[in-house]
Amino acid sequence: MGLKLIYEGKSKLVYDVGGDELILEFKDDVTAMDGLYKSSVVGKGVLNARVSAYLFELVERAGVRTHYLSYDGGRRLLVRKLSMIPLEVIVRNYAYGSLLKRMPLYKQLQKLEPPIIEFHYKDDSLHDPLIIAEDALAVGLLTKEELNHIIKTTLKINEVLSNVFKERGLKLVDMKVEFGRAKDGELLLADEITGDSFRVLDGNGDHLDKEVFRKTKDVNLMIKAYVKLCKALGLDVSDVVSG
Ligand SMILES: Nc1ncnc2c1ncn2[C@@H]1O[C@H](COP(=O)(O)OP(=O)(O)O)[C@@H](O)[C@H]1O
Ligand SMILES: [Mg+2]
The missing domain is CATH 3.30.200.20 (Phosphorylase Kinase; domain 1)
Structure with missing residues (x-):
């Protein structure tokens, strides 16, 4: 083929x-x-x-x-x-990046317990604007059941990866995930899980992710x-x- x-x-x-x-x-x-x-x-x-x-x-x-x-x-x-849902679902374990801008009371890398989930409408030309869950429901991007499933699944993925990283001496700061629907309607985790989509720190507090490029352009x-x-x-x- x-x-x-x-x-x-x-x-x-x-x-x-x-x-x-x-x-x-x-x-x-x-x-x-x-x-x-x-x-x-x-x-x-x-x-x-x-x-x-x-x-x-x-x-x-x-x-x-x-x-x-x-x-x-x-x-x-x-x-x-x-069939992709045009949402970037972000889960945050430590305050970093755009979160520090939208809520200035956070201190950088302050622990977020429980983790915070954010939804962004995936559209580069609009810079992936932050939306609230109700917006996504109101315009029909997903159903309430799908929303609940996505929140539950994202927290689970975050827990699994946080634990694995911790065992390797790494700290998962935050990550972005995307979901899509299979033919039968089942929601699956899609896209990628990489240093482009999460932030992770090593034991020295150094980034092992794309933040290195954002900061140094190197x-x-x-x-x-x-x-x-x-x-x-x-x-x-x-x-x-x-x-
Ligand atoms: N299983 C999948 N089925 C269909 N589309 C997918 C799947 N997984 C990821 N995608 C989509 O494929 C594209 C991957 O390319 P990427 O370079 O990440 O694009 P973008 O710049 O739009 O984020 C993304 O738009 C992503 O949403
Ligand atoms: Mg992408």
Whole structure:
């Protein structure tokens, strides 16, 4: 079956492979500020595909239903084709980033107990505006049942990943997840789980995520952080970097 490119996003290419499956190919491109800053670095695509595959398998084992089917060992994941809900669901364990701007009483990296969930309407041209759950219901983006499922599932994913990271000496600050509906209506975790979609700190308080690029605009520093993340998770990256 031939590959048909159906979408090129900021970080991935999406190919239709026929049937109910898609290939997500992780690009080497790096963007920040909704695409205002753009760069590229060899290895990023492989590292992000590998981290995604590993973490999708991990949350699946914990009982979370995801779009993940298989990983080719390179830059491609085979996934189930979904009808995406245009929401970025953010879960925050520590105050950081845009949260500090919208609520100035938080101190940076203050622990949020319980975690805070935010919904953003996914639209780059509008800078993914923050919305409240009622907005999403009122315009029919999802049903109340789906909303409850998404909140419950996001908290579960956050708990599973926070625990795994903690065992590896890492701290999950926050993460963004996306969901889509399968043909039968089932909601599945979709998109990616990578340093582009979460913030994670190592034991020294250093970022092993895209924050390195947002702060320094240096893709080489960022790729070093991504390699560290892979190694901390026990992933073999000897095909990407030496040493
Ligand atoms: N299982 C899936 N089925 C259909 N679309 C998906 C699936 N998983 C992710 N997507 C979508 O594919 C695109 C992936 O490319 P990406 O570079 O992340 O795009 P964007 O710049 O729009 O975020 C996203 O729009 C994402 O919502
Ligand atoms: Mg994306």
